[in-house]
Amino acid sequence: MxxxxxxxxxxxxxATPTKAFYEQHKNEILEAVxxxxxxxxxxxxxxxxxxxxxxxxxEKRILSNVLKNDYGQGGAYDFLWGxxxxxxxxxxxxxxxxxxxxxxxLAAGFYVGENGKDIQKRFKQNCKNPKVxxxxxEFDQHFRGFNIVYGAQSRVELTSxxxxxxxxxxxxxxxxxxxxxxxxxxLSPAELADKISVLFRNFFPLFFIALEEEPFDLIEAxxxxxxxxxxxxxxxxxxxxxxxxxxxxxYWDEFYEQGIVAIGWDEIGDIRKFETKDEIRHxxxxxxxxxxxxxxxxxxxxxLACWEFTNEIKIGDIIFSKQGKSKILGYGVVEGDYxxxxxxxxxxxxxxxxxxxxxxxxxxxxxxxxxKTLTNISTxxxxxxxxxxxxxxxxxxxxxxxxxxxxxxxLAQCAEDSGFSVKDxxxxxxxxxxxxxxxxxxxxxxxxxxxxxKLAKHLIGKGNGFLDLIQFHPAYSYEDFIxxxxxxxxGGQLSYTPTAGRFLDFCKKAEERDGIxxxxxxxxxxxxxxxxxxxxxxxxxxREQEMVLAGGTKFRIPNNxxxxxxxxxxxxxxxxxxxxxxxxxSFIPLSPRYEVIESFHEGTNFNPSELIKVLKSxxxxxxxxxxxxxxxxxxxxxxRCEIADIWNLEIEPYLEEFFFDQQEKMEQFRWSKxxxxxxxA
Numbered sequence: 294m295x296x297x298x299x300x301x302x303x304x305x306x307x308a309t310p311t312k313a314f315y316e317q318h319k320n321e322i323l324e325a326v327x328x329x330x331x332x333x334x335x336x337x338x339x340x341x342x343x344x345x346x347x348x349x350x351x352e353k354r355i356l357s358n359v360l361k362n363d364y365g366q367g368g369a370y371d372f373l374w375g376x377x378x379x380x381x382x383x384x385x386x387x388x389x390x391x392x393x394x395x396x397x398x399l400a401a402g403f404y405v406g407e408n409g410k411d412i413q414k415r416f417k418q419n420c421k422n423p424k425v426x427x428x429x430x431e432f433d434q435h436f437r438g439f440n441i442v443y444g445a446q447s448r449v450e451l452t453s454x455x456x457x458x459x460x461x462x463x464x465x466x467x468x469x470x471x472x473x474x475x476x477x478x479x480l481s482p483a484e485l486a487d488k489i490s491v492l493f494r495n496f497f498p499l500f501f502i503a504l505e506e507e508p509f510d511l512i513e514a515x516x517x518x519x520x521x522x523x524x525x526x527x528x529x530x531x532x533x534x535x536x537x538x539x540x541x542x543x544y545w546d547e548f549y550e551q552g553i554v555a556i557g558w559d560e561i562g563d564i565r566k567f568e569t570k571d572e573i574r575h576x577x578x579x580x581x582x583x584x585x586x587x588x589x590x591x592x593x594x595x596x597l598a599c600w601e602f603t604n605e606i607k608i609g610d611i612i613f614s615k616q617g618k619s620k621i622l623g624y625g626v627v628e629g630d631y632x633x634x635x636x637x638x639x640x641x642x643x644x645x646x647x648x649x650x651x652x653x654x655x656x657x658x659x660x661x662x663x664x665k666t667l668t669n670i671s672t673x674x675x676x677x678x679x680x681x682x683x684x685x686x687x688x689x690x691x692x693x694x695x696x697x698x699x700x701x702x703x704l705a706q707c708a709e710d711s712g713f714s715v716k717d718x719x720x721x722x723x724x725x726x727x728x729x730x731x732x733x734x735x736x737x738x739x740x741x742x743x744x745x746x747k748l749a750k751h752l753i754g755k756g757n758g759f760l761d762l763i764q765f766h767p768a769y770s771y772e773d774f775i776x777x778x779x780x781x782x783x784g785g786q787l788s789y790t791p792t793a794g795r796f797l798d799f800c801k802k803a804e805e806r807d808g809i810x811x812x813x814x815x816x817x818x819x820x821x822x823x824x825x826x827x828x829x830x831x832x833x834x835x836r837e838q839e840m841v842l843a844g845g846t847k848f849r850i851p852n853n854x855x856x857x858x859x860x861x862x863x864x865x866x867x868x869x870x871x872x873x874x875x876x877x878x879s880f881i882p883l884s885p886r887y888e889v890i891e892s893f894h895e896g897t898n899f900n901p902s903e904l905i906k907v908l909k910s911x912x913x914x915x916x917x918x919x920x921x922x923x924x925x926x927x928x929x930x931x932x933r934c935e936i937a938d939i940w941n942l943e944i945e946p947y948l949e950e951f952f953f954d955q956q957e958k959m960e961q962f963r964w965s966k967x968x969x970x971x972x973x974a
Contacts, residue, residue, distance in 0.1 A: 294329045294332060294333060294482040294485070295329050295394070295399075295477045295478065296325060296329075296478070297478070298321070298325040299325045299326055299329060299394075300396055300397070300474055302318060302321055302322055302325055302326055303326065303371065303372070303373075303394065303395055303396040304396040305318065306322075306359070306369060306370070306371040306372075306396075307371035307395070307396045310368060310369045310370065310371045311367050311368065311369055312360055312367040312368065312369055313367065314369065315359050315360060315369045322359060326373055326394070327356065327359075327373060330356065330373055330375055330392060330394060331355070331356060331375070332482070333392065333482065333485065333486060333489070334351070334355055334356075334375055334377070334392065336482055336483065336485075336486035337486050337489050337490045337493060338351050338377075339486075340486055340487065340490035341490055341493060341494065342494065344515075345493075345494065345497050348379060348380065348500075349377040349378065349379060349380065349390070350377065350378055350379065350380050350381075350382070350384075351377050354384055355375045355376065355377070355384075356373065356374070356375040357370070357373065357374045357375065357384075358370075358568065358569060359373065360569055360571070371395060371396065372393055372394060372395035373393070373394055374391060374392070374393040374394075375391065375392050375393075376389035376390060376391040376392070376404070376406075377389060377390045377391075377493070378390075378406075379500070379504065381607065383406070383408075383605070384406060385406040385407060385408045385409075386406050386408045386409045386412070387405065387406055387409050387412060387504075388403070388404075388405050388409070388412055388416075388499070388500050388503040388504055389403070389404055389405070389406060390402075390403060390493045390496060390497070391403070391404045391469075392489070397473065397474050398471050398472060398473045398474060398477075399471070399472045399477055400469040400470070400471050400472075401469060401470050401472070401488075401489045401492050401493070402441075402442075402467065402468050402469030402470055402492065402496060403467065403468050403469070403496040403499045403500075404445070404466070404467045404469070405445075405466045405467070405503060411672070412466075412503050412504060413445075413465075413466045413503075415502075415503060415504070415505075415506070416461070416466045416499075416502050416503040417461050417462055417466070419502045419503075419505075419508055420458040420459070420461045420502070422509070424509045425458050425502065425509075426455055426458065428454075428498070428509075428512065429453060429454040429455035429458055430455070432454040432495070432498075433453050433454055433455075435495040436454075436492075436495055439470050439492065440470060440471075441454075441468055441469070441470060442468070442469050442470070442471060443456075443457040443464055443467065443468050444457075444464035444465050444467055445464070445465025445466055445467040446465060446467075447464060447465070449464055454468075466503070468496065468499070470492055472485070472488075497515075498512045498515055501515070531607075531609045531610045531611050531626075532605075532606070532607065532610045532611070532669060532671040533610070533611045533613070533669070533670050533671045533677045533680075534606065534610060534611070534612050534613065534667060534668065534669055534670065534671075535612075535613045535615050535662050535663070535667070535668045535670055536554055536556075536612050536613065536614055536615065536666065536667050536668075537614075537615055537616070537665075537666050537667075538554075538555070538614055538622075539557075539640070541616065541617075542614070542615070542616035542617075542622060544640065545614060545616070545622050545623075548614075548640075549614075549623065549648050549651055552628075552645055552646060552647065552648060553643045553644065553645055553646055554612050554614075554625075554627070554643065554644050554646045555640040555641075555642060555643045555644075556598060556599070556602050556640065556642045556666055556667065557639070557640055557642070557666075558577065558595065558598075558599055558642065559639060559640070559641045559642070561573065561576045561577060561599070562576075562633065563633035564599050564600075564602070564603040564631070564633070564642060565603060565631065565633070570596050570597070570600050573596045573599050573600060574592050574596045577592050577595055577596065577599075578592065594665050594666070597665075597667075598665065598666045598667040599642070601667055601669060602631065602642060602644070602667055603631045603642075604631075605669065606627055606631075606644065607627065608627050608628060608629065608630065609626060609627060610626070610627045611624060611625070611626055611627075611686070612624060612625050612626075612627060612646055613670075613680055613684075615662055617664075618661040618662050618663075618664060619655055619656045619660070619661055619662065620653060620654070620655055620656075621652075621653070621654040621655075621656070621680060621683065621684055622651065622652070622653060623648055623649075623650050623651040623652065623684075624648075624649060624650055624684055624686060625646040625647050625648035625649050625650075626646065626647050626649065627644055627645075627646055628644075628645045628646060628647050629644050629645030629646075630644065631643075631644055632644065632645075649686075650684060650685070650686075652684070654683045654684050656679070656680070656683065657679075657683075660676070660679060699750075699753050699754055699755065699756060699757065699758070699759075699808070700754065700755075701754045701755045702747075702750040702751045702754040703751070703754075704718050704719060704722070704751065707747045707748070707750070707751050710747055711740070711743065711744050711747050711889075712740075712886060712888070712889030712892055712893070713744065713886065713889075718748070718751075721748060721881050722748065722751065722752065724879040724881065725748065725752070725855055725857065725879065726752075726855070727879070728877070728878060728879045729833065729836055729850075729854070729855060729856065730833060730855065730856035730857070730858070730877065730878050730879070731856075731857055731858070731878055731879040731880070731881055732817060732857075732858040732859070732860050732878045732879070732880050732881065733745055733857065733858070733859050733860070733881045733883055734859070734860035734861075734862055734880060734881070734882060734883065735860075735861075735862060735882060735883035735884060735918075735919075735923070736861075736862060736863055736884070736885070736918065736919055736920055736921040736922070736923050737861055737863050737922070737923055737947070738885075738922060738923020738924060738925040738926050739883040739884060739885055739886075739921075739923040739924065739925070740883060740886075740889075740923065740924065740925050741859040741860070741861070741883055742813070742815055742859050743925065744883065745813050745815075745857045745859055746760075746762075746813065748811075748857060749811035749813055749855075749857060752809045752811050752855055753808060753809050753810065753811055755808075756806075756807065756808020756809055757806050757807055757808045758803070758806050758807075758808030758809045758810040758811070758853060759802070759803075759806070759810055759811075760810070760811040760812070760813065761799055761810075761811075761812050761813070762812075762813040762814075762815060763795055763812070763813075763814055763815070764814075764815040764816050765814060765815070765816050765817050765818075765819050765820035765825070766816070766819050766820060767819060767820065767821075769819075769820040769825055770824065770825060771794075771824060771825055771826075771827045772794060773794050773795065773825075774794045774795055774796050774825050774826070775794045775796055775797060775825075775826075775827055775828070775829065775842065776791060776792070776793055776794050776797055776842050776843070776844045776846060777791070777792060777794060777844075778790060778791055778792065778844070779792045791844040791845070791846070793846075796812070796829070797846075797848065799812050799854070800848070800850060800851055800854060803851045803853055803854050804851050806853065807853070808853065809853050809854075809855055810851075810853055810854055810855070811854075811855045811856075811857060812854065812855070812856050812857070813857050813858075813859070814856060814857070814858040814859070815858075815859050816859065816860070816861060817858035817859060817860055818858075818860045818861075822874055823874070826874075827842075827843070828840050828842055828843075828848075829850075830874065830877065832848070832849065832850050833850070833856075833877040833878075834876070834877050836849075836850055836852060837849075837852075858878070862918075862919035862920075863919060863920050882918075884918060884921065885908065885912065885921055885922065885923050885924050886924060887905045887908065887909070887924065889924055889928070890904070890905060890924050890927055890928065891905070893928050894932065897930055897931075897932065897933075898933055899932045899933045899936075900973060901927065901932075903970050903971050903973065904927065904936075904971045907962070907967050907970070907971060908922060908924075910962075911948070911962050914958060914959075914962075915951060920951055922944060922947070926939055926943060926944065927939070933972065936971065936972075937964060937968070940964045940967075941964050944962075945959075945962075945963065945964065948962060
């Protein structure tokens with residue numbers, strides 16, 4: 294992966310860190326430096342646990358540029374850097390798991406981007422908490438055998454994490470392991486990726502110290518294997534922007550009606566084609582060569598507006614429309630990515646915005662906004678609070694109490710992703726909306742949870758609703774789902790406090806939204822439903838009614854709530870479901886759809902035709918639709934290599950249990966009997 298040529302090119306960049314050298318060797322640098330580093334990130338990603346990957350951006354803007362954004366000075370970096378960083382954050386502004394390679398070594402470790410001043414400050418503040426010293430011993434244990442170098446820029450070798458935490462104000466926020474050139478050339482890509490993935494897994498808890506006000510419970514939960522995906526570290530916090538809708542705000546009414554935010558500079562075309570700010574500047578100046586005249590304008594504000602509008606504004610950000618330096622005209626939430634709409638006569642650079650308020654508010658006490666077209670004011674918290682209070686926008690710890698709309702997920706897309714017909718999905722959606730709740734039932738592997746998720750995404754699409762999932766089990770109770778009491782101690786006194794269950798919490802959140810909110814209850818029939826639902830049995834049928842719960846709480850199900858349950862009929866027959874409950878739900882049957890296997894494997898090296906014949910035969914022998922073998926077992930990209938294990942370890946044990954007193958019937962379906970037929974050998 295990394296070769297002698299990698300380091301020869303990096304030595305050249307170190308000796309001549311210029312755009313001219315980069316352009317001369319651009320293809321070589323791509324092949325020998327950039328692609329190998331990108332490939333190493335991909336190998337590391339494959340070795341990382343999903344519990345970490347689900348929180349990190351691992352695809353977009355992973356690598357830095359070789360060229361500097363130095364406004365035409367023609368500089369280049371003599372190293373290449375890349376990182377995994379929290380979803381919704383910016384790489385240069387946040388905590389990260391980074392790789393950096395130069396002419397002599399590769400560094401792998403934890404770092405906070407140079408623009409992440411607030412995050413660096415929080416990390417240092419948390420290091421003053423005595424609890425961090427208890428964690429230091431755990432870190433030392435995890436990194437046994439690695440030579441850790443501490444500090445943001447300096448290379449200080451300390452004896453322990455404790456020493457770093459106590460001196461972090463002086464050393465800075467960073468901890469890395471270095472692999473020298475000889476090691477990189479000796480190790481295979483897989484061996485190097487193994488080492489880096491171990492480092493990244495062990496460094497990951499440092500994210501909590503950097504990004505959380507109270508990190509220690511989260512770190513403990515992470516070490517115990519408790520799910521931490523929905524904690525606030527992964528909540529995308531909105532940025533706040535001021536924006537001018539044309540000179541003198543002359544296009545404000547038009548843009549408000551169209552539901553967009555727009556900027557000019559139509560003449561430079563689609564801004565996405567520019568990889569650097571310097572390229573945008575050249576285009577604005579009309580310069581198509583590297584030599585920029587010394588007296589040429591920097592166009593700094595113009596360039597920054599174009600770059601930030603295209604690359605820095607995110608869906609969910611808050612836009613304050615302004616006129617001049619002191620007047621606010623309205624505010625809204627960004628709902629769309631950057632677009633270049635060439636059909637417009639002017640102001641072709643646009644983003645969709647849901648405008649939430651329109652009026653005129655003047656900033657008090659000689660406060661003023663920048664005269665620029667677009668300004669990111671997120672770091673000026675007091676100023677953001679002043680504007681928000683002025684216009685009546687409520688702020689909270691994660692930003693503003695505004696929920697941006699979800700992306701659309703059409704019936705056609707749902708059908709394509711699931712393999713079911715648009716006609717079927719339309720009927721299911723109508724049924725869910727008509728009753729308010731439905732249960733998908735069928736044999737194992739028929740895709741019940743999968744299609745429930747797809748239906749939920751369609752239902753919440755284009756709205757500001759959300760979906761949540763819980764799984765029932767035999768010990769699940771009314772207290773878990775609706776409401777119960779929990780023991781609490783205060784001042785040495787024991788008390789029992791009424792506490793909302795999962796469904797009440799879900800409904801409280803749904804009341805704050807306009808869009809449809811969907812709760813998926815997986816394995817719904819594994820719990821005692823009459824006991825778990827309690828008063829919900831009445832409220833499911835009479836959605837407009839309100840009841841007083843056993844604990845005294847008044848409760849009704851919001852009109853925007855939908856419930857989708859899944860039921861594995863091999864676990865417990867649908868016939869056992871309470872008839873009163875059956876009346877309150879729509880029941881949607883799912884059976885094995887063999888055509889889904891065919892369409893899935895159109896692009897793989899496996900021909901499923903003989904497998905489908907075997908499945909039809911075995912399901913005919915089972916002769917009970919509630920126990921048929923489903924298709925999801927076989928929706929695997931590398932099925933040819935995996936099918937023997939799937940059949941031997943999943944299908945045969947299932948058949949042995951079903952035919953426990955008729956073993957001779959299943960003998961014909963032993964893998965040893967069907968292997969040659971299924972694989973075409």
